[in-house]
Amino acid sequence: MLFNSTVFILFFLPVSLILYFLVPGKLKNGVLLVESLVFYAYGALRYLPLLLLLIPINYTTARVIGKMKEGARRKWMLGIGVFLNVCPVVVFKYGEYLSELIARIGHGQLELPDLIPLGISYYTFKSVSYLCDVYRRECEPETNLIDLAVYVMMYQQMIVGPIIRYTDIRDTLKKTGPRADAGQCAEGVRMFIYGLAKKVLLADSLAGMWQEFSLRDGIGLERASSGLVWFAVLCYSLQLYLDFSGYSEMSNGLSKIMGFDCKDNFADPYCATSVTQFWRRWHITLTEWFRDYVYIPLGGNRKGNVRQAVNMLIVWILTGMWHGASVNFLIWGGYYFLILLAEKKLIGKSKGHPVIGRIYTLFVAVLGWGIFAASGQVSLPVLLSKLFGFSGGISALYFVRNYGVAFLLSVFVSGGFVRRIREKLAWPVWVDHVTTLFLLLISFAYIVGSTGNAAMYAVF
Amino acid sequence: MKEEKKEISGIFSMLLNCSAALLVAACALFTVLLPEPDLLYRENRKAASRPSMAVESLIDGSFGEALTAYVDDRVALRQFWIDAKCFVDEAILRKTEENGILIGKDRMLFSRAFPGSEDAQLEQNLDAITEFASNSEIPVTVMIVPSAAAVYPEKLPMYAPQEQESEKIAAATRKLSETCQIVDVYQVLCEHRDDYLYYRNDHHWTTFGAVYAYVEFARALNRDPALPDWDNAAESDGFLGTHYAKSRYWKAHPDTISYFPTESVLTVMRVLGDAEFEEEKRTLPVNPERLEGYDKYAAFLDGNNGYSVLEGQGTGRILVVKDSFANCFVPLMEHAFERIGIVDYRNYAYGLTGLVEKERYEQILILYSFASLKTDNRLVFLNRPGS
Numbered sequence: 153m154l155f156n157s158t159v160f161i162l163f164f165l166p167v168s169l170i171l172y173f174l175v176p177g178k179l180k181n182g183v184l185l186v187e188s189l190v191f192y193a194y195g196a197l198r199y200l201p202l203l204l205l206l207i208p209i210n211y212t213t214a215r216v217i218g219k220m221k222e223g224a225r226r227k228w229m230l231g232i233g234v235f236l237n238v239c240p241v242v243v244f245k246y247g248e249y250l251s252e253l254i255a256r257i258g259h260g261q262l263e264l265p266d267l268i269p270l271g272i273s274y275y276t277f278k279s280v281s282y283l284c285d286v287y288r289r290e291c292e293p294e295t296n297l298i299d300l301a302v303y304v305m306m307y308q309q310m311i312v313g314p315i316i317r318y319t320d321i322r323d324t325l326k327k328t329g330p331r332a333d334a335g336q337c338a339e340g341v342r343m344f345i346y347g348l349a350k351k352v353l354l355a356d357s358l359a360g361m362w363q364e365f366s367l368r369d370g371i372g373l374e375r376a377s378s379g380l381v382w383f384a385v386l387c388y389s390l391q392l393y394l395d396f397s398g399y400s401e402m403s404n405g406l407s408k409i410m411g412f413d414c415k416d417n418f419a420d421p422y423c424a425t426s427v428t429q430f431w432r433r434w435h436i437t438l439t440e441w442f443r444d445y446v447y448i449p450l451g452g453n454r455k456g457n458v459r460q461a462v463n464m465l466i467v468w469i470l471t472g473m474w475h476g477a478s479v480n481f482l483i484w485g486g487y488y489f490l491i492l493l494a495e496k497k498l499i500g501k502s503k504g505h506p507v508i509g510r511i512y513t514l515f516v517a518v519l520g521w522g523i524f525a526a527s528g529q530v531s532l533p534v535l536l537s538k539l540f541g542f543s544g545g546i547s548a549l550y551f552v553r554n555y556g557v558a559f560l561l562s563v564f565v566s567g568g569f570v571r572r573i574r575e576k577l578a579w580p581v582w583v584d585h586v587t588t589l590f591l592l593l594i595s596f597a598y599i600v601g602s603t604g605n606a607a608m609y610a611v612f
Numbered sequence: 613m614k615e616e617k618k619e620i621s622g623i624f625s626m627l628l629n630c631s632a633a634l635l636v637a638a639c640a641l642f643t644v645l646l647p648e649p650d651l652l653y654r655e656n657r658k659a660a661s662r663p664s665m666a667v668e669s670l671i672d673g674s675f676g677e678a679l680t681a682y683v684d685d686r687v688a689l690r691q692f693w694i695d696a697k698c699f700v701d702e703a704i705l706r707k708t709e710e711n712g713i714l715i716g717k718d719r720m721l722f723s724r725a726f727p728g729s730e731d732a733q734l735e736q737n738l739d740a741i742t743e744f745a746s747n748s749e750i751p752v753t754v755m756i757v758p759s760a761a762a763v764y765p766e767k768l769p770m771y772a773p774q775e776q777e778s779e780k781i782a783a784a785t786r787k788l789s790e791t792c793q794i795v796d797v798y799q800v801l802c803e804h805r806d807d808y809l810y811y812r813n814d815h816h817w818t819t820f821g822a823v824y825a826y827v828e829f830a831r832a833l834n835r836d837p838a839l840p841d842w843d844n845a846a847e848s849d850g851f852l853g854t855h856y857a858k859s860r861y862w863k864a865h866p867d868t869i870s871y872f873p874t875e876s877v878l879t880v881m882r883v884l885g886d887a888e889f890e891e892e893k894r895t896l897p898v899n900p901e902r903l904e905g906y907d908k909y910a911a912f913l914d915g916n917n918g919y920s921v922l923e924g925q926g927t928g929r930i931l932v933v934k935d936s937f938a939n940c941f942v943p944l945m946e947h948a949f950e951r952i953g954i955v956d957y958r959n960y961a962y963g964l965t966g967l968v969e970k971e972r973y974e975q976i977l978i979l980y981s982f983a984s985l986k987t988d989n990r991l992v993f994l995n996r997p998g999s
Binding site for chain 1: 621622624625626627628629631632633635636637639640643670671672673676679680683684687690692693694696697698700701704705706707708709712726727728769770771772773860
């Protein structure tokens, strides 16, 4: 079920919130769990058993780790727990490649479903972080299975995260009184509607541009001029940001309405003045997850330059692989590894003008998204030759005419101008609320008028 | 003062929460309470039906998909929301394309045909027609109908990189002219471009467009067109066709379907095999009752049946191999021909030799729109050997 669907907005959301608010504090987690199960099962019931199996495994593993004394056995226990969580992700994400590999070495075919279970990456990240936090004694193992299950599978975070830590929401989970007041609810409603508007008004309006290359009935990359390819890559960069950050904002808005304060997943990444800063502002919860559970445990920057470079390479290869099994994601990971390494070791000490830094970061990010999107119909070598070969072909004029206004509005929103204007003008609350309601109506019109576009990051 | 501000802010927060909740609740309530539409007339389709909850559909997720489609088709004020979206797209985002349909000048909607799709199927189809005509013992005439975009290029959105259809049609006719007689309707339609030749909201030509083409066809065959009397023409308003169904353009100006009422008999055949068929039903070549329904264009020739026969009042027997552009063209032929056979390869999968022999057809007309000629992968069945 998509947040940007009539079923969710008209029926699931109101019913689930009414039930959540009506039941006494002690039952809220139970209600939220049932709602999350229904939400998950709506997509396809067949993937629910896997999730229902992993939750008690993690519950038990964490309790065992919590009771064990420091030592190799405890480490082994964590290793087993992490392995059990990561295995399904590997099988579902790379099953096709594993199957090919098995066939190639002559051990028959591996029959695997072609669909990746909804949210598998996100609940795996959450579960692994929980086990690691218990292992590091940063939190006590959860004794209530329902509370742990709610943390892992709360429906608002099932599609694209954010990847929050158990410690971030533990206190709210344990609250037996009211969890959110009217002000918090209003803030949550506002966040949800703004996120929805970013997704359906802007991201979906730009979606058609990249589809000219990625879909069979589009014009195709080969026929496009260099100008058009640059415009399409820029549109894709904006679309990805608005889609993903919009969904994250919807998720955090829903959490806020229910009383959970969750970390922002984005902080104006396209305003960053370096690539290092860009990654501190883009998909923040994923970046921090890799930092805390991969990079730092590997030694981070504490074991010399070579080891730091190796650690960075591992992190970026894993980040690339997490997005998918195709080669472009590995190249994309390698691309960022090299740039970040260069920034750290070569450019890091010299501070340039912020405008130059911003232009450089934007160029790197946009080119990076080009590499990121170059799969299937879109060939990476052709894309690069189009971008830098300055060849002719179908002109950008029509497409700029068709997507131009949506593009400019998207730049305006992605560049943080809306937020800054809102803060500077400090307009009356009622203006803010009327704008919010107006956006709700327009967004709903877009939901009904469109044929339903899933979140781009739901597939990762 | 601070307390007061906090209080006011709290009131406004409550107001936002309540207003948002009210809006959603009202829409949800009306969605549940209002009667369920069976047909979405404007979109030319049936509304999604209420899904039944079976274990299998829950397991594979198809129940969720079906329920989503069901609710989407029944949302209260659905048309209002669709129009509002399209309005914002056009008035604010300045979009000139909706779901693959180009929004042209004078509220005319066009099929998008940007360079991109390969012409492999077109070449295959041209080769198939050439081969068929070379082996045919009776004359073969070909008519390739251009799209509205080719006749009215100036009405396309600015800078739209639409493919050069007229050039491609010219190349195709050059290729076919060695074995077939060609009726060049592109020129004829361009000469009459000030008339109402194409529907604004559908990909087909109007009966007027078909009439001009038919007169040219009769001239090519040295026959009297024997057109019905214009004074007898009837009209049906409120037609929103395929282009509207895809784009759902908010300013769409419904079209008028013109037709000549007739009492001739169209026999729709149930195809049993190669040149084997039996009568399935008898109807009118233009059925006014269907003009009241949601799929109005199906009033012509009862839709796209595999093989049908129209008994005319003229002389000679002709077989028309066609796509849907011929549906309003064929009824014009009834006064000029004695018997008109109609084959539509969407529902027919055999060669024509046996059929021509059995029904003693004297000539063949292949009438296709350029768009169908480019994409139809069943026209090659023309050359299937008889059984």
